[in-house]
Amino acid sequence: xxxxxxxxxxxxxxxxxxxxxxxxxxxVNEKNASQAGMYSVxxxxxxxxxxxxxxxxxxxxxxxxxxxxxQFARGGRQVDFVRVRYLGKAKVKSFIEKKVRRYAQMxxxxxxxxxxxxxxxxxxxxxxxxxxxxxxxxxxxLAACCRGYPTIGIGGVDCFVVRQEGNR
Amino acid sequence: MTTSKFLPELEAFQWAGRDVFVIYDSDIxxxxxxxxxxxxxxxxxxxxxxxxxxxxxxxxNDKVGLDDYLLDHSDDDLFDxxxxxxxxxxxxxxxxxxxxxxxxxxxxxxxxxxxFILKGEVNLLYANGGVGKSMLALxxxxxxxxxxxxxxxxxxxxPVLILFAEDGEAEVNRRAKAxxxxxxxxxxxxxxxxxxxxxxxxxxxxxxxxxxxxxxxxNPLEGATLATISDTGEITEEPRLHNLRAELKKIGKPAFIxxxxxxxxxxxxxxxxxxxxxxxxKVLGGVNCHAKVPHLGGNLHLKLPHLIC
Numbered sequence: 015x016x017x018x019x020x021x022x023x024x025x026x027x028x029x030x031x032x033x034x035x036x037x038x039x040x041x042v043n044e045k046n047a048s049q050a051g052m053y054s055v056x057x058x059x060x061x062x063x064x065x066x067x068x069x070x071x072x073x074x075x076x077x078x079x080x081x082x083x084x085q086f087a088r089g090g091r092q093v094d095f096v097r098v099r100y101l102g103k104a105k106v107k108s109f110i111e112k113k114v115r116r117y118a119q120m121x122x123x124x125x126x127x128x129x130x131x132x133x134x135x136x137x138x139x140x141x142x143x144x145x146x147x148x149x150x151x152x153x154x155x156l157a158a159c160c161r162g163y164p165t166i167g168i169g170g171v172d173c174f175v176v177r178q179e180g181n182r
Numbered sequence: 183m184t185t186s187k188f189l190p191e192l193e194a195f196q197w198a199g200r201d202v203f204v205i206y207d208s209d210i211x212x213x214x215x216x217x218x219x220x221x222x223x224x225x226x227x228x229x230x231x232x233x234x235x236x237x238x239x240x241x242x243n244d245k246v247g248l249d250d251y252l253l254d255h256s257d258d259d260l261f262d263x264x265x266x267x268x269x270x271x272x273x274x275x276x277x278x279x280x281x282x283x284x285x286x287x288x289x290x291x292x293x294x295x296x297x298f299i300l301k302g303e304v305n306l307l308y309a310n311g312g313v314g315k316s317m318l319a320l321x322x323x324x325x326x327x328x329x330x331x332x333x334x335x336x337x338x339x340x341p342v343l344i345l346f347a348e349d350g351e352a353e354v355n356r357r358a359k360a361x362x363x364x365x366x367x368x369x370x371x372x373x374x375x376x377x378x379x380x381x382x383x384x385x386x387x388x389x390x391x392x393x394x395x396x397x398x399x400x401n402p403l404e405g406a407t408l409a410t411i412s413d414t415g416e417i418t419e420e421p422r423l424h425n426l427r428a429e430l431k432k433i434g435k436p437a438f439i440x441x442x443x444x445x446x447x448x449x450x451x452x453x454x455x456x457x458x459x460x461x462x463x464k465v466l467g468g469v470n471c472h473a474k475v476p477h478l479g480g481n482l483h484l485k486l487p488h489l490i491c
Contacts, residue, residue: 040249
């Protein structure tokens, strides 16, 4: 399997305890997570984007099959597409039990497939002899990739299509 | 209207001949929406030639995702699980072999007029102006309505509905009389002695003239246009099409519809017009559907033949 040889320096495997706990619960180690471009933040609102909640999070950048960051247009400029996995318990001030959001992405950032950046997806895309797994969730996809199974992640059960308004 | 499109980055993959294992969480069996999504994904991939597999993760009443499974199982376990999963049925009808095709018995082709007018289809009659297309159509209608052979080829006895856009009642009257005058007695075998041939009595002809199974509009004052078809194939129905459907419902069974002539009946750009047959099938396809057969007490999908002059 064509693994990416540009593995990061181990000193860059900086993840919070909450992030490490989450990664390990999915069978992903810090090295692989870092290789996939993931990192953790204490406050997603301040450190990633003001649209996110002020909570600790694992940041999951998306890359295309060529390994370049997936981007979307916002306010006249290109912004890297990321999803965040919030970590720890959220403070919810409510008498009614609310479902706490675990994942979030920026408004208008679209739907994208997740290609864990530990394989050369450009080659896999053309090599039909290579079986592919598709699963729901970035960490699941990364976990399977780490075990030798090229796996594409989708951000939701039906996030393999993009919806468009207007006539066909 | 909202439409959905396969993600471009996934569209960029070569899928034909590739094995693709779709793995949702183990609680998929309890979630209709997830199963629906799984089916849709497999269909999209299958349409592109992939061999798809719907993998079921084992669980002990706890939700198990692919990452959870890998925590408790080895790589080989996953390999075995994938190997033991049967391929999903392809989402499209597979092509047949010629042998399968030839080994299958199909019903014979159905004709309104043997060798020329197919039953249940749109048949187009093209020719230069003035050569007698309308006359031929009326002649055929008269023979079909009575099940008489026409130009030595058999016809199927069928009610006929005609819309003449160019010819008025007086002209059609003259033509019909001329046609009836030209109809020759038809030889047919007597019932009890197949070796002898008798002549059909000309007394059949008056009954033929009053044949109620032919109805026609001749250059109707309110206009003959059935539909307007834009350059892009978009169809706008006109009142005459509703009239046509209403009359077909009254007939209550498959009918032979003659529409004369095409340009008068369908407003369209002659230079940029979409394929005529396709557009007509769209318009007349609506006529085919749900023609009510009262004695069966329900709506049947009836195929109606059409002849366009």
